[in-house]
Amino acid sequence: MLTEFFGKELRRTMNASECVAGLRDGVSWNLLVSGYCQMGFHGKAMEVFHDSRVADVTLDKFSYASVLGVCAQMRDVKLGEIVHGLIFVSGLSVHEFLVNSLIDMYSKCGKVDNARLVFESSDNVDDVSWNSVIAAYVRSGFSERTLGVLVKMHKSGLKLNCFALGSVLKACSACFSGSGEFGRVAHGCAVKLGLDVDVVVGTALLDIYKVDVGDACNQEYRIPESYDDIHSGNVDQEKRFSAALQRYRENHSSSSNVRDSWENNRLAKGMMKFGSEKNQVFGSSYQYVFEEDPIEFVKACVDNEELFSKLESPYAVKEKEVQKLHDDRKDLPIYRLREDLLQAVGDHQVLIIVGETGSGKTTQIPQYLHEAGYTKHGKIGCTQPRRVAGMSVAARVSQEMGVKVGHEVGYSVRFEDCTLSEKTVVKYMTDGMLLREFLGEPDLRSYSVLMVDEAHERTLSTDILFGLVKDITCHQSDLKLLISSTYFDWAPIFRIPGRRFPVVSYFTTAPEANYLDAAIVTILKIHVTEPKGDILVFFTGQEEIETAEEILKHRTRGLGTKIAELIICPIYANLPTDLQNKIFEPTPEGARKVVLATNIAETSLTIDGITYVVDTGFCKMKSYDPRTGMQSLLVTPISKASATQRLGQAGRTGPGKCYHLYTAHTYHNELEENTQPEIQRTDLASVVLLLKSMGIEDVRSFDFMDPPADEGLCQALELLFALNALNKKGELTKLGRRMAEFPLDPMLSKTIVASEKYRCTEEILSIAAICCPLATLYFTSRRTKRSMLIKQG
Ligand SMILES: Nc1ncnc2c1ncn2[C@@H]1O[C@H](COP(=O)(O)OP(=O)(O)OP(=O)(O)O)[C@@H](O)[C@H]1O
Numbered sequence: 201m202l203t204e205f206f207g208k209e210l211r212r213t214m215n216a217s218e219c220v221a222g223l224r225d226g227v228s229w230n231l232l233v234s235g236y237c238q239m240g241f242h243g244k245a246m247e248v249f250h251d252s253r254v255a256d257v258t259l260d261k262f263s264y265a266s267v268l269g270v271c272a273q274m275r276d277v278k279l280g281e282i283v284h285g286l287i288f289v290s291g292l293s294v295h296e297f298l299v300n301s302l303i304d305m306y307s308k309c310g311k312v313d314n315a316r317l318v319f320e321s322s323d324n325v326d327d328v329s330w331n332s333v334i335a336a337y338v339r340s341g342f343s344e345r346t347l348g349v350l351v352k353m354h355k356s357g358l359k360l361n362c363f364a365l366g367s368v369l370k371a372c373s374a375c376f377s378g379s380g381e382f383g384r385v386a387h388g389c390a391v392k393l394g395l396d397v398d399v400v401v402g403t404a405l406l407d408i409y410k411v412d413v414g415d416a417c418n419q420e421y422r423i424p425e426s427y428d429d430i431h432s433g434n435v436d437q438e439k440r441f442s443a444a445l446q447r448y449r450e451n452h453s454s455s456s457n458v459r460d461s462w463e464n465n466r467l468a469k470g471m472m473k474f475g476s477e478k479n480q481v482f483g484s485s486y487q488y489v490f491e492e493d494p495i496e497f498v499k500a501c502v503d504n505e506e507l508f509s510k511l512e513s514p515y516a517v518k519e520k521e522v523q524k525l526h527d528d529r530k531d532l533p534i535y536r537l538r539e540d541l542l543q544a545v546g547d548h549q550v551l552i553i554v555g556e557t558g559s560g561k562t563t564q565i566p567q568y569l570h571e572a573g574y575t576k577h578g579k580i581g582c583t584q585p586r587r588v589a590g591m592s593v594a595a596r597v598s599q600e601m602g603v604k605v606g607h608e609v610g611y612s613v614r615f616e617d618c619t620l621s622e623k624t625v626v627k628y629m630t631d632g633m634l635l636r637e638f639l640g641e642p643d644l645r646s647y648s649v650l651m652v653d654e655a656h657e658r659t660l661s662t663d664i665l666f667g668l669v670k671d672i673t674c675h676q677s678d679l680k681l682l683i684s685s686t687y688f689d690w691a692p693i694f695r696i697p698g699r700r701f702p703v704v705s706y707f708t709t710a711p712e713a714n715y716l717d718a719a720i721v722t723i724l725k726i727h728v729t730e731p732k733g734d735i736l737v738f739f740t741g742q743e744e745i746e747t748a749e750e751i752l753k754h755r756t757r758g759l760g761t762k763i764a765e766l767i768i769c770p771i772y773a774n775l776p777t778d779l780q781n782k783i784f785e786p787t788p789e790g791a792r793k794v795v796l797a798t799n800i801a802e803t804s805l806t807i808d809g810i811t812y813v814v815d816t817g818f819c820k821m822k823s824y825d826p827r828t829g830m831q832s833l834l835v836t837p838i839s840k841a842s843a844t845q846r847l848g849q850a851g852r853t854g855p856g857k858c859y860h861l862y863t864a865h866t867y868h869n870e871l872e873e874n875t876q877p878e879i880q881r882t883d884l885a886s887v888v889l890l891l892k893s894m895g896i897e898d899v900r901s902f903d904f905m906d907p908p909a910d911e912g913l914c915q916a917l918e919l920l921f922a923l924n925a926l927n928k929k930g931e932l933t934k935l936g937r938r939m940a941e942f943p944l945d946p947m948l949s950k951t952i953v954a955s956e957k958y959r960c961t962e963e964i965l966s967i968a969a970i971c972c973p974l975a976t977l978y979f980t981s982r983r984t985k986r987s988m989l990i991k992q993g
Pocket residue numbers: 532555556557558559560561562563564596700803804805806807808848851852853
């Protein structure tokens with residue numbers, strides 16, 4: 201009734217968007233989709249179907265079946281594949297009802313192999329499925345395969361319907377030219393099932409016998425005489441079947457063996473003869489026997505002439521690349537403000553720069569300053585909270601400047617210094633590395649500009665840096681300090697409005713119970729339904745990333761060639777650099793890359809081609825309990841600032857979409873504005889040791905942006921005293937100075953220094969490397985190891 205009502209309503213309005221505007225629940229969407237399909241308004245049906253996806257409504261199996269019907273009628277296999285993907289993702293592919301619709305759609309669109317795959321990979325097939333796949337084979341002219349399915353079906357005890365039987369008989373006539381036992385079997389079946397009186401079946405039978413009459417080699421088929429009681433008009437099934445069998449037995453003795461006849465038939469088909477049949481062929485006659493299913497070949501390379509005509513000179517390619525980089529730089533929102541920015545930097549010693557993520561702060565500002573001559577009297581240093589960001593930004597900037605990484609543009613991260621002291625003028629580094637430089641060069645004389653990037657992340661090192669550089673700028677008027685962040689307002693602010701590419705944000709309608717599952721479903725949904733573009737997904741850590749990788753591999757393997765290839769690239773801090781770099785490799789044509797990342801990929805990292813971002817809404821955060829002295833990593837909801845950063849990753853190299861796996865209500869009401877500064881949730885012993893080694897005696901009066909709790913500071917002082925790093929007066933001891941040289945927890949530093957005395961330094965170094973929380977040792981998870989062992993048997 202409702203459908204009817206909707207039908208009338210549709211007829212009246214004929215405007216999907218009007219109807220959609222009023223839709224509230226899944227039932228209405230389903231009615232509307234089915235209604236349009238049934239009434240033959242295919243365009244409208246597809247419009248509503250598309251709108252339902254935008255509204256993130258999951259349709260029911262009937263709607264999907266209707267849409268598949270439309271795809272079949274429109275022969276639109278691309279759309280059919282998308283619907284197939286949606287069905288798979290929504291877990292509806294177990295319904296035999298939809299299996300049959302899929303087989304039908306693929307067969308009508310000429311994708312018989314896909315139809316077969318659906319049929320073979322489904323556990324829930326019924327006689328309709330068998331009949332559908334037979335019809336698919338016949339439609340595509342695969343006569344032998346048809347008969348193969350028929351035999352299997354017969355063995356499974358399932359019944360043919362009249363359409364499928366008609367198809368089978370057609371296949372017999374096409375395949376065997378009337379020579380086969382299959383034809384007789386099929387005819388026998390028709391009689392037994394009472395289907396030989398059906399118009400479709402009858403016509404097919406006539407076809408078989410027509411072929412027979414024309415075939416001089418095979419005289420074995422004859423139309424069975426009437427075996428019904430003509431006078432009474434009764435149809436006697438038993439009699440029909442025994443009559444058909446009798447004919448079969450009569451002819452069987454004279455006929456050649458079925459297998460022989462089949463082989464002869466195949467041989468005759470596969471034999472290629474040259475010249476006229478009557479003429480003598482010179483030399484011995486060659487026979488070429490072709491395989492049943494020809495192997496398809498693809499041209500590996502164009503011929504030389506074609507190749508040379510297409511080949512561009514390497515110089516032309518290089519020029520094009522340079523031109524593109526040049527054009528890309530001009531497209532950035534910051535480009536219009538270049539002169540104003542230089543003016544502002546000239547006018548103010550400290551400047552806060554506020555701009556959307558991806559507007560060009562990190563890559564462009566150091567270049568503008570270099571071009572304006574700021575590097576004549578010192579370097580430009582730019583700090584990053586993470587090493588991978590420091591390395592990749594340096595690579596990008598050196599590319600844009602047309603120089604080698606490590607020469608004019610370099611980077612310095614823990615364990616890797618890629619700079620030349622006499623040549624490097626633009627230096628990207630982690631904030632921790634700049635802190636280390638303070639130890640050797642307390643006034644930072646070698647720098648003319650310092651840019652503290654991503655300051656809103658409030659890492660421990662960034663906070664300490666602030667206190668130190670603020671102090672230096674008071675005495676050194678020629679050192680410029682730029683702070684890139686939306687967080688601060690204690691200095692003049694320079695704003696860069698606009699984002700290079702738009703990003704559409706989506707929230708879930710209800711909270712997700714399991715964000716890992718939700719992320720997997722979202723990835724698969726994007727993969728099968730959305731246009732070209734790579735995906736970046738944020739998880740909290742290595743273990744989660746590995747689990748997601750395993751599940752994704754398992755699920756996509758199950759889909760075989762039905763979907764495009766999905767290349768999975770994990771990235772987390774402990775992954776070796778060469779494996780981390782895989783995320784930057786270009787995605788091959790026709791495939792899609794999905795980067796599974798921790799918040800390592802949240803800032804300053806541009807992965808070319810990322811169009812979709814999936815934000816799970818959580819991250820792992822360091823937490824410290826001063827009472828127990830225990831440090832731990834806790835899974836915590838991210839801040840709004842983090843969510844904005846994550847979203848920004850989708851619009852760096854093109855327009856994008858960001859799927860937040862939490863509700864808009866959660867975003868507006870439950871997420872903190874900013875991440876809590878690390879200094880307030882960490883063990884302060886190493887901070888105090890570092891400050892002491894820099895000559896800051898009264899640590900409590902240091903200009904912290906957000907001072908840590910007194911309790912934490914006292915505990916840190918006590919620990920350093922217990923380790924003999926400080927004396928009774930709170931001054932740094934000789935041992936303390938040596939300990940401060942190590943970028944480690946003071947307890948580990950003390951252990952290493954003490955190992956000298958006990959002559960076990962080598963062993964202690966190994967132990968310290970394992971204990972260090974940021975150890976670059978690469979562990980595979982227990983799960984991966986277990987699966988490797990299972991594979992090895
Ligand atoms: N490796 C790269 N490949 C392609 N494009 C890049 C690359 N690095 C940077 N870009 C381009 O330069 C733009 C500016 O990047 P940049 O890191 O300077 O932005 P930002 O304003 O500092 O953002 P954020 O605050 O998130 O670091 C990017 O949006 C992107 O279009």
